[in-house]
Amino acid sequence: MKISRLEYNSLVWFLIRGCFIGVTLNNIIYISTVDSAIAIILAILIGFIPLFAYFYIRNYQPDLGIPEKNKLLFGKFGIFLNIIWALFAFGFSVIILSDLTHFVSSQFLYYTSPIAITIVFMFLVVYALTKGVKTISKSSLILFFFVVIITLLIIIGLITNIDISNFKPILYNGINPVIRSTFVVLAYNILPIFFLLIIPKNMVNKDNTKLNVIFYLVSMLSILSVCFMTISIFGINLSLLFEYPGFHLLRQVNIGEFVDRIEIFLSIEWIISMLIMLIFCLYFFNEVIRKTFSYTKKWHLPLLIIEAIVLIIFQMFIIDNFLQSSVKEHNLIFYSILGAFIVLVVITTIKVLFKTKH
């Protein structure tokens, strides 16, 4: 069953934005303060390198997804690489689920147990995963239009509050923090695009590279606009103070003095983004495992349920505090994981390059 190119590209939008509100924005503001917007602009430019690597891998054997390509390219070593890919996807799932639960419980449902929130979301995720990629991408497209309308509403409601002088002084702490932030954006917002490699190129109806690039740019510009507005409206001090400055920014939305107090409605866009990303990361994980170990269809649902339970256990009892500190402080673990992901992409790209030339 083919999916449309718009459905496919709407997934690009959500994969780029999924980690932004909870992980990236806080981190880059913490690291590079007023220069965070510069870091995103740099990331957009540097991001073209992984983007073209992604196109390159994608165009090789267009009938196959990344697990089959790895097997074809590397033989038995490909199985090992597939497991690494799957672990990355699972890692992202843990980060997003943790972030989604924390976001909802800290900003909306303060009196509800986080585990209840996680379980409710996991039901939705498991249900979506049982339906397959067509349903996921179609839902993504429908929600994409909804989210774009909300994004436009936010921009209209905030544009009058922008104060450009809040970006001064530029590069007060030098270029190093900006470069660190650029890597954070690359890790959490650009590299997840590679999860789309699970969908074979030929499965996308009238796939168009130009459209992919346009969606990449629009999605990146949309996160740039959030960062830009957060710092220019709040100033750097309040941006640093709030746990989710992007969410608190929505409290400032006021259109014509009569559309006010709509932050809960507007913040749905972030919940949707995180949810779609979570679903897609788990879809990637499942597909890689399924195609690597070729298990039968009857194991699909039980495995999904086991995954959901493992994710909940990870999130609630093992990874939560560790994740908060390692994700937010960007210690050695973060850079090791980022480095490994980059190495993985580079190995695959070089191998594809080598194969196509011979």
Add this chain to the structure above:
Amino acid sequence: MKNKVFVLLLLCLFLCGCGNYRELNQIAIITGVGIDKKDDKYEVSLLIANAGKSETTSKEGESQPTVYSGKGESLVEATKEVDRKTPKQLYFGHINVVLMSEKVAEEGFLNIADWLLRNPESRKKFYLLMTKDASAKEVLEIVSPLEAFPSQNIATLMGSNEETQAITNSVTYSDFINDILTSGTEPILPSITIVGDEEDGNDKSNLDTTNPESYLKLETIALFKNDKFKGFASDDDSKAINILKNTVKQSVFTINYDNSNVNLTTKNISSKIKIKSAKEFDIKVSGDATLAEINSNTDLNSEKTIKEIEKELNKVVKNQINKAIEKMQTKYKSDIFGFGNLIYKNYPNTWKKVKNKWNDVYFPKIKVNVQTDLELVSTGSLENTIRKEDK
């Protein structure tokens, strides 16, 4: 089929309603918060909008505001004491105003800033004011014949005064914290006081009289250094401060012309501060003025007269601004105008060197050139003054 039944059974667990729902009549909606300090303890007063204490006497559907207070070592402790007194659960999502007394402000706002900003229920957009010659609790208790809720009374008072007066301004809680944290600028707050007797003001009979025994009045700007209160500005200084901070829409100035007082209303006043060097700044104030009152025999049809009034107005405004700046430099040593912030933004390396002694050493020495360009654009509904011609 089995799966569908399983999913349906599971859905029963989640679709049975909200687990932690709170009905409206179970929550105490707080619209005003007062913070005082008594006997080395914080006293938090909460104005609850939906108390319903006088349901038998009030009009149907009209709720009555009530103030509950509690004391504690911290604001949270004090609030917990209030919690013990109220049968309803406190809800902070509709706070309109937060008041703090002089004593609390003198000790430093950052001692108490955290609680309301951290509370996820609060929207952080409420007004923050300082009380003058009254406790925050007393101010919260004053009822007004024109507004049902005391907190709404204060918020409306601020909204209307901001547009028509220049001696006060409106500052939100998060704006104030931002000003404290911003490099090279000091915060200011509007203040409020009680005129008349507080005991009479919180009585319902205050609503029934044509001449209320007591009422609330917005006062001049409260000046801070870092997070600590340093003093109140005068009326004229407050006007000048608001002009320089671009927080005024309308103002009234009185000038002396032709041995008579002339009142002018200024509109669309805006000021721009430009940095020439780390030691010298240019301020340009521009705007329009309208003649509001003149009771002399001045000939307003003469262009020369109009120019002279304009010139006099510019002189008065310039003097007020210069005096206000000088007072901040010498008396309070507090850079509320944000000259230091301009240095931080434009000359960050210089700022690194001066920031620790900015308010006390460098700010008093800076040179500020003020230029005013106010134009008299209208003489109101009358073409000339009311005078008896020689007949």
